Amino acid sequence: MFANPMILFIQVMNSLSLAMNLFIIAAGLTLIFGVLRIVNFAHGAFYMVGAYVALSILRVTGDSNLGFLLGVLGAGALMGAMAFVVERGLLSRLYDKEHMLQLLFTFALVLVIKDLVKMIWGSGQYSIGAPPFLRGAVNLGISPYPKYALFLCVMGPIIAVAIWFFMERTRWGRILRAAREDRVMLNALGTDVKLVYSGVFVTGAALAAMGGALAAPRSAVDPGMDSLVIIDAFIIVIIGGLGSLLGSFVGALILGFLTVMGSIYLKEWVIVASYVMMVVILLVRPWGLFGKADEERH
Amino acid sequence: MTSRPQLIFLACLFLALLAVPFLGSRYLTELAVQVMIFSLLALSLNILVGHIGLVSFGHAAFFAIGGYATAFFLTRWQLPLAAAMPMAVLLAAAFALVIGVLCVRLKAIYFAMLTLAFSMLVWGIIIKWKPVTGGDDGFVGITLPGMLASPQSFYWFVLAVVGASTALMWLLSKSTMGQIFVAIRENETRASFLGVNVRQMQLIGFVLAALFAAIAGSLMAMYLRGMYPQSAFWTQSGHIVISVLLGGVHSFVGPILGASLLYLLEVTIHQYTQYWPLVMGLILLLVVLVLPEGLIELFRKLYARLGRK
Numbered sequence: 001m002f003a004n005p006m007i008l009f010i011q012v013m014n015s016l017s018l019a020m021n022l023f024i025i026a027a028g029l030t031l032i033f034g035v036l037r038i039v040n041f042a043h044g045a046f047y048m049v050g051a052y053v054a055l056s057i058l059r060v061t062g063d064s065n066l067g068f069l070l071g072v073l074g075a076g077a078l079m080g081a082m083a084f085v086v087e088r089g090l091l092s093r094l095y096d097k098e099h100m101l102q103l104l105f106t107f108a109l110v111l112v113i114k115d116l117v118k119m120i121w122g123s124g125q126y127s128i129g130a131p132p133f134l135r136g137a138v139n140l141g142i143s144p145y146p147k148y149a150l151f152l153c154v155m156g157p158i159i160a161v162a163i164w165f166f167m168e169r170t171r172w173g174r175i176l177r178a179a180r181e182d183r184v185m186l187n188a189l190g191t192d193v194k195l196v197y198s199g200v201f202v203t204g205a206a207l208a209a210m211g212g213a214l215a216a217p218r219s220a221v222d223p224g225m226d227s228l229v230i231i232d233a234f235i236i237v238i239i240g241g242l243g244s245l246l247g248s249f250v251g252a253l254i255l256g257f258l259t260v261m262g263s264i265y266l267k268e269w270v271i272v273a274s275y276v277m278m279v280v281i282l283l284v285r286p287w288g289l290f291g292k293a294d295e296e297r298h
Numbered sequence: 299m300t301s302r303p304q305l306i307f308l309a310c311l312f313l314a315l316l317a318v319p320f321l322g323s324r325y326l327t328e329l330a331v332q333v334m335i336f337s338l339l340a341l342s343l344n345i346l347v348g349h350i351g352l353v354s355f356g357h358a359a360f361f362a363i364g365g366y367a368t369a370f371f372l373t374r375w376q377l378p379l380a381a382a383m384p385m386a387v388l389l390a391a392a393f394a395l396v397i398g399v400l401c402v403r404l405k406a407i408y409f410a411m412l413t414l415a416f417s418m419l420v421w422g423i424i425i426k427w428k429p430v431t432g433g434d435d436g437f438v439g440i441t442l443p444g445m446l447a448s449p450q451s452f453y454w455f456v457l458a459v460v461g462a463s464t465a466l467m468w469l470l471s472k473s474t475m476g477q478i479f480v481a482i483r484e485n486e487t488r489a490s491f492l493g494v495n496v497r498q499m500q501l502i503g504f505v506l507a508a509l510f511a512a513i514a515g516s517l518m519a520m521y522l523r524g525m526y527p528q529s530a531f532w533t534q535s536g537h538i539v540i541s542v543l544l545g546g547v548h549s550f551v552g553p554i555l556g557a558s559l560l561y562l563l564e565v566t567i568h569q570y571t572q573y574w575p576l577v578m579g580l581i582l583l584l585v586v587l588v589l590p591e592g593l594i595e596l597f598r599k600l601y602a603r604l605g606r607k
Contacts, residue, residue, distance in 0.1 A: 039407055041536075093587060099406055100353045104543055105586045107536045111579030119573065227533065231418055238411060272422035278415040283400055286408045 006143040011260055013140075017149035019256025020156025021215050025229060026236040026248040027163060028207030034243030035179050035200045036095070038102045042109035043208050044230030046083070049113060050075035050209025051216040051225065052121050055128055068131035072213040079209030080202045087201040092194065110226070118223050128216040148217055155214065159207075160249050167245065176200065180243065235278045241291025250289060301472070303601055304551045308468070311554070312461060319453050327453050329565065333558045334460040335517045340541040340553035341467055342510030347539070348547035349471060350503045351483030352402075355410040356417030357511055357538050359397075362424065362530035363390040364512025365519035369437045370430065372520075379443045387512045394508030395501070402500040414532055421530040436526035440519060456517055463510055464554075470506070471550055479503055540578070544585055546592025555593050 029043045054071035061067030086109065094102050129135070130148035137144040167173035178186045179196045187193045212225075219225065236255050240247020255274060262270040281288060318330045339361055346352045367386035371377045377385070397416050404412055424431045431437055446452045470476050478499055481489040490496045519525040528534060537560075545556025560578065567574050589595060 039410070090583065090587060097590065099410075100347075100539075100543070101586050101590055103353070103355075103407075103410065104536075104539065104582060107540070108579045108582035108586065110533075110536075111575040111582065115573045115576035115579070119576075227531075231414075231532065234411065234414070238415075242407075269426055272419060272426060275415055275419040275422050279400075279412065279419060282404065282408060282412040282415060286404055286412075 009140075009142045010145065011264070013145050013149065013153065015257040015260040016156075016253075017152045017218075017256075018260060019252045019254075020152050021211065021218070022229075022232055022236060022255060023156050023249055023252035024159055024211035024214060025208050026233045026240075026252055027159065027245060028204035028211070029233045030237045030240070030243055030245060030248040031163075031200060031207070032204035033237065034245075035176060036197055037099075038091075038106065039099075039234075039242075040204070041103065041106040041230060042113060043106075043204070043233055044226035044228075045110045045113040045117075046079055046205045046208035047212035047215070047229055048117060048223070048226040049079050049082075050212030051128070051221045052117055052212075053078050053209065054213035054216055055121070055126055055221055058128060063129060063132070065131045065133050071128075072210050075213040076206035076210040080206035083202045083205030084198060087198050091201065092197065095197070114223060114226065121223075123223055125220050125222040127220055130217040152214065152218075156249075156252075160245070163245055172199075232274070235274055237288070238278050239281050239288055241288025244288065244290040247288050247290030303597075304549065305468075307551050308464070315457055315461075319450055324449055327449055329562075331453055331456050331517075331521055333561050334456055335514050335521065336541065336557040336561050337554045338460045338463055338517070339511055339514040339538055340545065340557035341464060341550075342507050342514060343538050344542050344547060344550075344553040345467065345470070345479070345503050345507040345510070347542050348549075348552070349476060349479040349483060350500055352500060352503070353406075353410050353539065354401075354413040354504075354507070355532065355535050355539065356413030356415070356420075357507070358530050358532075358534035359413075359417035359420040360390045360394055360508035360511040361515035361518070361534070361538075362420060362525070362527075363393055364515030365525040365529060366424065366431055366437060366515075367512075368516040369440045369519045369525045372443075373437075373439065373441050376441070379446070383513075383516050386516050387509055390512030390515070391505050391509045394505045398501045398504035398508070402497050402504060414535070417530055417535055418532060421527060421532075424527045424530055431525075431527070434527060436524055437519075438524040440523045440525075442520055442523065446520065452521070456521070459513060459517060463513055467510065468550060475499070475502070540582055543590075544581070544592060546594030548591065549594045549598075552592050552594040555597075559593065 025043065025047050028046075029040055032038060032040050032043075053075040054068075057071040057074045058067050061070055091102075091105060094105055130151075134148045134151050136147055138147050138150060139145075140150075165173075167176060175186070175191055175196055176199075178191070179193060179200075183193050186196075232255060236251035237243075237248050238251070239254055240249070240251035254277075258274060258277065259270055262273050266273055285291075315330060315334070319327055321327075339357075343354065343357045346354050346357070364386050367389045368382055371382035371385055372379065375382075397413075401409055401412050401416070425433055427433070442452075446455055471479075478489070478494055481492070481494065482496055482499055486496055515525075515529070518529070541557035541560050542553045543556065544560060545554065546552030560581075563577070563581070564574050567577050571577075585592065
């Protein structure tokens with residue numbers, strides 16, 4: 001592979017494009033864990049809903065650039081709205097309960113959402129085409145490369161920088177970071193922590209749904225698409241450190257490269273390699289590459 | 299819950315199960331077999347969740363290992379059942395020993411994540427190691443020993459194995475070790491101050507839980523005459539946790555109630571709609587939000603009221 005720069009280039013680009021797609025999903029998961037301290041099993045289901053909502057929006061608008069944009073934003077907006085209802089109505093009652101109940105709550109959401117998706121859209125497999133302006137390939141000097149995959153490579157860092165800017169440079173971001181450190185103190189200082197929690201859950205869910213909508217043109221849309229994506233997202237946030245945004249960016253890159261490059265050498269066994277990596281990280285550095293070691297480990 | 303009502307319940311349950319084959323319904327017999335296997339599986343997880351207070355999200359791995367190993371030993375190596383089943387269970391226990399040593403070093407969410415990672419690893423290997431496991435299609439066509447071929451005799455076999463396992467787990471929960479488990483659950487630090495080797499006890503619990511899960515897996519493989527990769531997937535582990543929680547973790551019989559109810563509901567609801575997971579999800583939401591102590595709580599209240607009269 002390394003003898004042929006063209007193939008190497010394409011493999012590197014494929015790794016990046018997969019990594020950035022996974023990052024968009026994992027970012028929401030790590031955001032929710034960082035602030036709410038909840039491991040959201042339903043994150044894959046949110047991702048799936050995003051893909052289906054985009055599919056339906058595209059059916060109405062027809063195959064156009066604007067339709068694709070509306071599909072992605074609409075997926076985020078609709079999932080965000082649903083997440084708001086779920087968080088305010090149900091999840092918020094569990095914040096002071098045991099971890100296991102919160103975990104099972106999100107597991108229940110998986111079961112419910114999966115069947116609702118089957119009811120609404122059926123069990124068949126769909127596909128979404130890339131928007132017209134991202135079809136075909138563009139010549140990158142070394143080799144032509146599909147525009148849509150390139151688009152994902154660009155979108156990942158843009159979203160990463162946007163979240164970083166929001167977290168580190170805005171007033172709202174400061175409140176979120178404070179909520180991550182000490183929710184009781186933040187509440188005592190007069191911030192409406194409940195609102196913060198809702199905001200985080202909604203943002204995380206919207207990110208997952210937009211990730212799903214963006215992933216749709218490169219994979220099939222079917223009711224089983226969530227169950228392995230959630231494990232990939234878990235692997236990423238574990239590598240990077242639960243709650244760390246930078247960590248999930250790096251984790252996504254590692255998993256992206258492992259999956260694409262690894263499949264050349266390991267063939268289909270690459271899926272096992274990614275689980276081995278998750279195990280190894282948890283054993284050696286349970287708080288991940290960018291998490292804090294001194295943090296209470298629960 | 300106190301011991302006596304639970305023992306009475308277990309005794310009644312056992313007597314009822316003794317009567318099942320004489321009702322003459324093959325459907326009922328098969329239903330009871332599955333309910334027993336799922337109850338055993340839920341009971342095994344409760345050693346970890348209820349007694350020691352560790353929530354494993356990868357318990358299905360040991361169920362799957364037990365099942366696949368039994369299938370392999372019986373069919374490929376043509377071993378007699380008396381060798382195949384104990385070997386399969388011991389193999390799962392050996393895996394649990396290695397995995398457990400690594401897992402008990404972590405707490406709460408990290409423990410759950412590591413058990414999840416290991417079970418997905420097992421799932422990945424099952425999917426890809428086609429020559430041994432049959433891959434995606436599962437391990438089909440298990441040769442059963444002749445004496446278990448009829449549904450009747452298989453029923454007695456399952457009842458004997460599940461009954462003995464349950465009795466062992468009951469004795470375990472009442473033993474000194476069981477008391478130590480509960481002490482760890484209630485306050486790990488205090489338990490270690492009292493001289494309990496917390497990690498070691500957690501490991502013993504982990505292996506025991508895996509051992510009984512493997513027995514359940516072994517029975518399931520023989521019942522289905524096959525074993526499928528889905529049995530190790532994370533959703534399967536989730537279902538076991540649900541059964542335990544639905545019944546109630548802080549009692550011995552809770553998981554039996556949970557697993558039985560869940561399975562019987564599944565069978566019933568499947569007759570009307572394909573959307574059983576939706577119903578199960580809604581039940582789970584209800585339990586999590588309204589009845590976090592599980593169904594056993596209802597019985598406890600009822601018992602307390604009866605006792606007062």
